[in-house]
Amino acid sequence: MRDGRSPTASTYGGVDVVTPGGNSFAAYSPTSYWGDPSLFAFNLIQGGNGFYGRHGATSAAAPILVGAIALLLQMNPHLTATQARQYLHQSAVADKFTGTTPNLNWGTGKLNVLGAADLVAQAYHTNPVVSPTVLNFPSQPVATTSAQMTVTLSNTGAGATDPLGITTITTTGDFKLKTQACGTSLAAGASCTIQVVFKPTATGTRSGTLTIKDFNVNGPQTVSLSGTGS
Numbered sequence: 001m002r003d004g005r006s007p008t009a010s011t012y013g014g015v016d017v018v019t020p021g022g023n024s025f026a027a028y029s030p031t032s033y034w035g036d037p038s039l040f041a042f043n044l045i046q047g048g049n050g051f052y053g054r055h056g057a058t059s060a061a062a063p064i065l066v067g068a069i070a071l072l073l074q075m076n077p078h079l080t081a082t083q084a085r086q087y088l089h090q091s092a093v094a095d096k097f098t099g100t101t102p103n104l105n106w107g108t109g110k111l112n113v114l115g116a117a118d119l120v121a122q123a124y125h126t127n128p129v130v131s132p133t134v135l136n137f138p139s140q141p142v143a144t145t146s147a148q149m150t151v152t153l154s155n156t157g158a159g160a161t162d163p164l165g166i167t168t169i170t171t172t173g174d175f176k177l178k179t180q181a182c183g184t185s186l187a188a189g190a191s192c193t194i195q196v197v198f199k200p201t202a203t204g205t206r207s208g209t210l211t212i213k214d215f216n217v218n219g220p221q222t223v224s225l226s227g228t229g230s
Helices: 037-043 058-075 081-091 113-122
Strands: 024-027 052-055 128-131 134-136 149-155 164-171 175-180 191-198 204-214 221-229
Touching (some): 058 113, 081 113, 191 221
Parallel strands (some): 134 221
Antiparallel strands (some): 128 149, 149 191, 164 204, 175 191
16 A cells, blocks of 8 residues: 555555556446446447446456456355455466565555466365267268267266366367256266267368366366268
């Protein structure tokens, strides 16, 4: 802080962590005061119909930090304020601009959302494993859909004592999800199945990836997909 307080382990001089606050862009409500084009046309994104605009200072910085904490709470709804602050402090980045942290101007450093999320993930005892890690589909006529092939995601083993949070399961290329029974959380000791089909858009070798994003520091889990269009 500018009032001369010295940084300590608990207050860092009044600054906890620093987030971007200059020339940022965000969603606006077109019916809000700031979204009124008759008042703030200079601040609105051209062609954005009043839905997007520029903002700065704490109006920009504070929502970024709030959003980061919301993501951490999505991973662990039982986080306390003290725990969330600890993760943000521990993961904050120091560089040539901040100098040695903590200090009066930068607190513990720059916000590192991924680093904080990794710390939350490390507190969970999960063991995600996919099997198999490669799916090779047989030759399939172009524009037709193959029979399904199955991947199993498990959260088992001695180290798996907590549920595994799952955010997304996606495929790329000419491969599509048919069904998945994993939901948003896989209990410790449990397994679920993911079924993939192949619909080639051209002849020849086709490739893609099945990606499972979860709350584990070793994620995402991936499966290589391949097939031949005929």
